[in-house]
Amino acid sequence: MARYSVFSLLAQGLAGHRGWKPAWRKAAPRDRYDVVIVGGGGHGLATAYYLAKEHGVTNVAVVEKGWVGGGNVGRNTTIVRSNYMLPDNTRFYELGMKLWEGLSHDLNFNVMFSQRGVLNLAHTPSQMDAFARRGNAMRLNGVDAELLTRDQVAAMAPGLDVSPTARFPIIGGLIQRRGGTARHDAVAWGYARGADARGVDIIENCEVTGFVREGSAITGVETSRGTIRAAKVGVAVAGNSSPVLRLAGFDRLPLESHLLQAFVSEPLKPLIHTVITFGAGHLYISQSDKGGLVFGGDLDGYNSYAQRGNLPLVEDVAAEALTMFPNLGRLRLLRHWAGIMDMSMDGSPIICKGPVDGLYINSGWCYGGFKATPASGWCFAHTIAKDEPHELNAAFTLDRFQRGYAIDEKGAGPVPGHH
Numbered sequence: 001m002a003r004y005s006v007f008s009l010l011a012q013g014l015a016g017h018r019g020w021k022p023a024w025r026k027a028a029p030r031d032r033y034d035v036v037i038v039g040g041g042g043h044g045l046a047t048a049y050y051l052a053k054e055h056g057v058t059n060v061a062v063v064e065k066g067w068v069g070g071g072n073v074g075r076n077t078t079i080v081r082s083n084y085m086l087p088d089n090t091r092f093y094e095l096g097m098k099l100w101e102g103l104s105h106d107l108n109f110n111v112m113f114s115q116r117g118v119l120n121l122a123h124t125p126s127q128m129d130a131f132a133r134r135g136n137a138m139r140l141n142g143v144d145a146e147l148l149t150r151d152q153v154a155a156m157a158p159g160l161d162v163s164p165t166a167r168f169p170i171i172g173g174l175i176q177r178r179g180g181t182a183r184h185d186a187v188a189w190g191y192a193r194g195a196d197a198r199g200v201d202i203i204e205n206c207e208v209t210g211f212v213r214e215g216s217a218i219t220g221v222e223t224s225r226g227t228i229r230a231a232k233v234g235v236a237v238a239g240n241s242s243p244v245l246r247l248a249g250f251d252r253l254p255l256e257s258h259l260l261q262a263f264v265s266e267p268l269k270p271l272i273h274t275v276i277t278f279g280a281g282h283l284y285i286s287q288s289d290k291g292g293l294v295f296g297g298d299l300d301g302y303n304s305y306a307q308r309g310n311l312p313l314v315e316d317v318a319a320e321a322l323t324m325f326p327n328l329g330r331l332r333l334l335r336h337w338a339g340i341m342d343m344s345m346d347g348s349p350i351i352c353k354g355p356v357d358g359l360y361i362n363s364g365w366c367y368g369g370f371k372a373t374p375a376s377g378w379c380f381a382h383t384i385a386k387d388e389p390h391e392l393n394a395a396f397t398l399d400r401f402q403r404g405y406a407i408d409e410k411g412a413g414p415v416p417g418h419h
């Protein structure tokens with residue numbers, strides 16, 4: 001694999017940029033692999049990359065029904081943070097943050113990780129108390145967190161309506177300065193390139209349509225391009241987890257698939273220098289490197305596998321954005337789209353072996369699986385390679401829902417829209 005560097009850029013520049021090679025091969029499926037990963041999203045590709053790099057397991061195929069980056073990994077609002085409160089989540093997402101901090105170098109691919117901070121706004125004294133509790137829990141776990149006063153918030157975000165007469169007055173906030181954003185599809189491309197360079201076959205336009213079984217064990221997949229046998233099959237298909245796992249015989253999972261939309265405005269000069277979340281509703285906003293404002297809000301509110309959203313949510317998100325930033329009143333929205341979210345019943349992920357031999361499950365990412373991509377790949381690769389969980393995903397089992405050991409970060413109960 002050619003290394004990207006200033007020297008290769010100069011050399012290619014002098015040669016008219018005619019010598020660049022594709023970042024990954026267009027692999028055709030072989031009959032058999034040690035490991036097949038279903039789903040070429042961020043999690044599937046990161047898993048394949050760490051299987052090869054950290055565990056020396058290179059006879060691996062990633063089987064993707066569409067194209068790399070066509071799922072949620074290329075549809076999200078790119079927010080990266082590790083501001084969790086429950087110990088299982090804090091430690092797992094902080095591993096992710098540490099991996100993000102070195103990811104561009106590790107992959108030799110610029111994922112444009114920008115630690116511009118993630119600021120959560122507080123509008124009531126009880127919300128400030130809750131933020132203090134969360135911030136303290138984070139700091140006790142070695143994660144950075146700072147409570148801000150209203151004046152500090154105002155200084156960070158000029159355009160934000162901090163007046164006491166605002167509909168939802170802002171009284172302070174909690175910031176994680178190491179949080180921020182990354183270029184979503186670069187993450188998919190970087191992991192795909194790194195995995196391919198280590199021998200992984202990335203097979204696009206190849207839909208898994210069934211599973212091969214010997215006795216109760218899974219020993220391969222049926223695909224639109226033929227049967228592929230494998231000693232181990234990892235499923236990392238995010239919002240499609242239920243239909244894909246139903247093919248393996250599991251039709252009652254603690255998951256619901258919902259739509260989540262993202263919105264991008266016309267480009268503006270630099271206006272919002274951090275990621276900001278509205279505490280009196282559900283809105284998150286940041287500004288992309290191209291200048292567009294990127295917004296996200298709530299789930300659309302009904303189960304669906306369509307990758308397009310509804311209009312009431314557009315109105316909802318616009319109303320919340322204007323409440324925070326009245327100066328955006330004449331801004332034009334350029335694009336919006338949706339992704340299919342794998343909402344778990346406690347808001348926390350599932351990364352585990354089983355429930356039958358040969359099968360490994362990675363799912364339940366809810367609103368927040370993009371930031372988890374490196375940690376998820378790291379832990380899922382460990383689970384598949386060693387046949388036992390990494391200590392940081394040991395709690396993220398499938399049977400915790402049956403046993404009553406929910407990891408309910410928000411204490412919201414089994415209501416997907418609240419996680």
Ligand SMILES: Cc1cc2nc3c(=O)[nH]c(=O)nc-3n(C[C@H](O)[C@H](O)[C@H](O)COP(=O)(O)OP(=O)(O)OC[C@H]3O[C@@H](n4cnc5c(N)ncnc54)[C@H](O)[C@@H]3O)c2cc1C
Pocket residue numbers: 038039040041042043044063064065066067069070071072073074075076077078079080206207208209236237238239240244260261262296337338339340341365366367368369370371372
């Ligand atoms: C609008 C929106 C905003 C979001 N904002 C954020 C955010 O700001 N921060 C954050 O941390 N998270 C965010 N998320 C969540 C995050 O994007 C997801 O949790 C994460 O990307 C899911 O993991 P993935 O990348 O592996 O999924 P995907 O990219 O969806 O990968 C799954 C892949 O499986 C493939 N597949 C499905 N069925 C089959 C089959 N039968 N055979 C073969 N392949 C199959 C799909 O084509 C897909 O490519 C957001 C999501 C959306 C939709």
